Amino acid sequence: MTSPHLRARPVDLIPAVLCSTFVAFFLVQILTFDYGRDQGIYAVVARSIVDGGMPYRDAWDFKPPGIFVLYAIARVLFGANEWGIRLLECIFIAAMGICLVRWARAVFAPKLSGYFAIALAVLIHAQLDFWHTAQPESFGGALTIFGLCTAPLFPTADGRSPTRPLLRWFLAGVFFGMAGLLKPQLAFGGGLLVLLPCAARLLRNVPFLQAFAMPKDGPGEWRALFAACLGTVAPVALCVLWFAAKGALKDAYEVLFVFTPHYTKLSWEGQNPLVLAYHGVVDWFTGYSALVPLGVSLLLLFAHRLSSRERGAALAISLLISLHLAGVVAQAKFFSYHYGATWPLTGLLVGLGFALLWDQAVKASRLWIAAFVVGIPLICCARSAIRGVPLSFYQRTMFRTQALLSGGLPTEVRDVLATVDDVNASANRQVAQFLRDAGGTRPVFIWGFEPVIYEWANRPASTRYIYNVPQRAAWLQQTMRERLMADLTANPPEFIVIERRDALPSVTGNYVDSSGAIKDFPELRELIERRYKPAFSHEDFMVLKEVPAP
Incomplete structure (x- = not known):
């Protein structure tokens, strides 16, 4: 019909x-x-x-x-x-x-x-x-x-x-x-x-x-x-x-x-x-x-x-x-x-x-x-597409609505709503703030999976590898590590940020986090031990600062 x-x-x-x-x-x-x-x-x-x-x-x-x-x-x-x-x-x-x-x-x-x-x-x-x-x-x-x-x-x-x-x-x-x-x-x-x-x-x-x-x-x-x-x-x-x-x-x-x-x-x-x-x-x-x-x-x-x-x-x-x-x-x-x-x-x-x-x-x-x-x-209400984040969809919607009606979302609320699994928005923001407050325009290097820190810190990256999956993945690993070290040699970072507890087996093919990956990356480990010292630590991040040459 x-x-x-x-x-x-x-x-x-x-x-x-x-x-x-x-x-x-x-x-x-x-x-x-x-x-x-x-x-x-x-x-x-x-x-x-x-x-x-x-x-x-x-x-x-x-x-x-x-x-x-x-x-x-x-x-x-x-x-x-x-x-x-x-x-x-x-x-x-x-x-x-x-x-x-x-x-x-x-x-x-x-x-x-x-x-x-x-x-x-x-x-x-x-x-x-x-x-x-x-x-x-x-x-x-x-x-x-x-x-x-x-x-x-x-x-x-x-x-x-x-x-x-x-x-x-x-x-x-x-x-x-x-x-x-x-x-x-x-x-x-x-x-x-x-x-x-x-x-x-x-x-x-x-x-x-x-x-x-x-x-x-x-x-x-x-x-x-x-x-x-x-x-x-x-x-x-x-x-x-x-x-x-x-x-x-x-x-x-x-x-x-x-x-x-x-x-x-x-x-x-x-x-x-x-x-x-x-x-x-x-x-x-x-x-x-x-x-x-x-x-x-x-x-x-x-x-x-x-x-x-x-x-x-x-x-x-x-x-x-x-x-x-x-x-x-x-x-x-x-x-x-x-x-x-x-x-x-x-x-x-x-x-x-x-x-x-x-x-x-x-x-x-x-x-x-x-x-x-x-x-x-x-x-x-019988089924929601939201997965993996804290609070229900209804609660998150109410938080956002109330904040908007009162003039905007406070940073603390935004960070809670943008935190999931191993990603801590507040920790990322704190590290970015430290790098921003340090002043200067020299590049920094993040050995982890949080390139948003570059953006929030308004600092340039010292390498094309804005996160380290290529160096942690089993395939093409050696080639990617050699290129990374060449980048760091040509453009030395003022700060190196090392992340822990960011293992991503579905992406890298193994359960090793960024901190652990340094152990089998002797060239990067030697560079860090020789030229950098701890400057700041927060949550899963350790920030190292370049030591002035004698």
């Missing part, structure tokens, strides 16, 4: 306004998020870019280059502060929300699908809190939605091809290509979408695939595929040219195609691919929000009410989600932020399910409307 497109109803303002208010509230919450460990890394690399340096060559990390560029843009636009990247993140989310609402209104008969979609996406995003947001996936998810909304997937209402379809496929490819510079698997979204019109031509007996069939006045499937692929390649090619022009292409290749595969391989040792795939799918479906399995179940329950166009759209969204989940499983670490790009797409499916339920409630009675408005928020 084909669903008629519903006319605007005054009662629809209730969920639309509630969802919009909900999104606005949590965007303000996101603005208060501080840096986690990863955000500190990205900020320090971005600082190097703004100062004329290059990722990998002048500031070392193993993430794709897109995230560093975004942090550099935030730094140029909003200054060297922690809220700058959060503001850029909120701008991306707000633009994504507008796209979701408009695209859903154009494709789905239940006009509220987009509102429910962005509400779910922002809820999970906010619940991920400071560590798992402002990540590559956070921006990659928005770019994926921009690509989906730009692609001319469907003919117009009169059966004609949309205006300038080749240009739109090219631009969609550009968005997916930019997403690929944040997370490689996201780059394939444009090509995947073009395969749907190809499938419509080959499988003419599948009704909902015919929703993608290109009209006779269209450009043709192969030309559309070429345009999408060309668009995808364009930002990647520009990035390669940038690195080549700066003489950093070799460094990028070594990090992304030599070091990073060994890092990924760690999680696959002794693992069953089917078990990993099962874990990835179940974690996405049930691990972050009770609304996801409920919304998808509602979509399946009301599937008979969907038109061929709506079923085709649901298929396109599902294929993109599958592509994202394949990338998560390939990494096999299942960090919360690895799913970050998937929630806006998931929101479209879930939002369609809840929009169909809302239509049923409106047709039933005011009591059902009230039950919907009250029941959905209660279901939200």
Whole structure:
């Protein structure tokens, strides 16, 4: 049965306004998020870019280059502060929300699908809190939605091809290509979408695939595929040219195609691919929000009410989600932020399910409307995406809200909210304050995994290795240690900060912390013993100061 497109109803303002208010509230919450460990890394690399340096060559990390560029843009636009990247993140989310609402209104008969979609996406995003947001996936998810909304997937209402379809496929490819510079698997979204019109031509007996069939006045499937692929390649090619022009292409290749595969391989040792795939799918479906399995179940329950166009759209969204989940499983670490790009797409499916339920409630009675408005928020409480941080999501939200209403977040509250596992924001800030108070402009060296100290202390690093994972990891260790010592010899640090209790087996492949790693690094140990003495100690940090030459 084909669903008629519903006319605007005054009662629809209730969920639309509630969802919009909900999104606005949590965007303000996101603005208060501080840096986690990863955000500190990205900020320090971005600082190097703004100062004329290059990722990998002048500031070392193993993430794709897109995230560093975004942090550099935030730094140029909003200054060297922690809220700058959060503001850029909120701008991306707000633009994504507008796209979701408009695209859903154009494709789905239940006009509220987009509102429910962005509400779910922002809820999970906010619940991920400071560590798992402002990540590559956070921006990659928005770019994926921009690509989906730009692609001319469907003919117009009169059966004609949309205006300038080749240009739109090219631009969609550009968005997916930019997403690929944040997370490689996201780059394939444009090509995947073009395969749907190809499938419509080959499988003419599948009704909902015919929703993608290109009209006779269209450009043709192969030309559309070429345009999408060309668009995808364009930002990647520009990035390669940038690195080549700066003489950093070799460094990028070594990090992304030599070091990073060994890092990924760690999680696959002794693992069953089917078990990993099962874990990835179940974690996405049930691990972050009770609304996801409920919304998808509602979509399946009301599937008979969907038109061929709506079923085709649901298929396109599902294929993109599958592509994202394949990338998560390939990494096999299942960090919360690895799913970050998937929630806006998931929101479209879930939002369609809840929009169909809302239509049923409106047709039933005011009591059902009230039950919907009250029941959905209660279901939200059944499962939270927040993991590993002190206090519950509700408590953390109340702390932030109360602090904002009273004029801002005190440093002590911010540090509590930004502390998790072995990362102590207060300790990092104390060490940074000591280095800042010491004065001078000479570089410092942090032998640990807290490069945010460079940022907070406003001191340059004496080496490209802004944290010591390359020297602690089992692969390429000797080469990375030799390069580190060459950097320290050429640019001696005034202070060396040594960290303890920062063992990261999922990253380094062993349980040795930074302090322990010095024991089997004789060159660094000899340099420290010969030229440095203790100057300050706090929590897990020991700060050593260079001894003046006799």
